[in-house]
Amino acid sequence: MTEQSYEQPCSEPGKANAEQGMVILDGPDGVAVTMTPDAAEKTGQSLIEAAGKALRQQTAADQ
Amino acid sequence: MFTERFLRNRRGVALTSEERAALEASIVEVRTIGPRTTIIRQGEDLSISTLLIDGFMSRYIDDRKGLRQLVAVHVPGDFVDLHAYPLKALDHDVSTLTSATVAIAPHVAIDALIQERPEIARKLWFSTLLDAAIHRVWLFRLGRLDAIGKVSHFLCETNARLSAIGLSDGRRFALGLTQADIAEICGLTSIHVNRVLRQLREQNLCVFRSAMVDILDLPGLERRAQFDPQYLYLRKDTGSENGDIPA
Numbered sequence: 001m002t003e004q005s006y007e008q009p010c011s012e013p014g015k016a017n018a019e020q021g022m023v024i025l026d027g028p029d030g031v032a033v034t035m036t037p038d039a040a041e042k043t044g045q046s047l048i049e050a051a052g053k054a055l056r057q058q059t060a061a062d063q
Numbered sequence: 064m065f066t067e068r069f070l071r072n073r074r075g076v077a078l079t080s081e082e083r084a085a086l087e088a089s090i091v092e093v094r095t096i097g098p099r100t101t102i103i104r105q106g107e108d109l110s111i112s113t114l115l116i117d118g119f120m121s122r123y124i125d126d127r128k129g130l131r132q133l134v135a136v137h138v139p140g141d142f143v144d145l146h147a148y149p150l151k152a153l154d155h156d157v158s159t160l161t162s163a164t165v166a167i168a169p170h171v172a173i174d175a176l177i178q179e180r181p182e183i184a185r186k187l188w189f190s191t192l193l194d195a196a197i198h199r200v201w202l203f204r205l206g207r208l209d210a211i212g213k214v215s216h217f218l219c220e221t222n223a224r225l226s227a228i229g230l231s232d233g234r235r236f237a238l239g240l241t242q243a244d245i246a247e248i249c250g251l252t253s254i255h256v257n258r259v260l261r262q263l264r265e266q267n268l269c270v271f272r273s274a275m276v277d278i279l280d281l282p283g284l285e286r287r288a289q290f291d292p293q294y295l296y297l298r299k300d301t302g303s304e305n306g307d308i309p310a
């Protein structure tokens with residue numbers, strides 16, 4: 001087993017598209033989700049909030 | 064012959080004419096079943112096994128909401144529930160997808176067959192190991208591939224399996240499944256599958272229309288799917304480029 005053969009955090013963003021009144025999220029790493037627009041909006045807000053919190057954790061760890 | 068497609072073009076398990084005749088003799092009944100009919104329920108006691116002669120069948124597990132995950136698709140020649148021979152019950156349901164013709168082999172007849180012809184036991188075992196190999200690759204497909212990869216992989220696999228039994232010319236085959244079926248196979252929604260099929264068409268890889276699959280660029284589709292047919296244990300001289308394959 002090589003060092004990189006296990007699951008790593010994704011550094012590539014997923015891509016969202018609208019299809020038949022739903023939001024489709026593709027990737028990374030096989031993620032394939034279909035959401036209602038409302039669920040997609042709430043997921044997006046949740047992702048942004050979590051990303052901010054994760055960045056603050058990284059900053060705190062660096063200090 | 065009900066068994067002519069059983070293990071056809073698989074490596075090292077060609078049935079002799081005597082073995083095939085003995086297997087045929089173990090069949091007590093042939094049934095035609097309508098589409099979308101569940102023939103075996105999880106946990107029920109079983110004393111027969113079902114050889115698929117014509118049509119498509121599935122094994123599936125429903126979640127608590129009734130949403131379905133297909134855990135296997137069977138094509139003609141597959142001994143769909145041979146697992147029930149030693150297990151005597153299944154941990155999943157079995158259903159037809161299309162109209163299907165099946166042959167019924169009682170377990171007592173399989174007992175006698177194996178006692179009389181031990182080499183058939185190895186070939187029946189091979190058949191269930193082939194199912195296990197396909198299950199492993201389905202795990203890979205569901206766990207590692209993106210949406211286009213999942214659908215592409217299923218189409219490549221089906222093309223290879225149908226080529227082995229002479230039901231694909233290597234590029235084109237009838238597939239009586241709906242987009243909802245493919246969604247349940249690939250763990251996607253129908254909307255997602257619809258989008259993926261459009262992308263495959265736009266990329267000139269594959270067209271799925273009116274229950275027919277036309278693979279426009281087989282190497283390209285296989286690359287997109289990360290498809291390697293090794294796990295299907297096909298005879299080395301079989302290949303999707305070769306058209307119909309001799310039995």
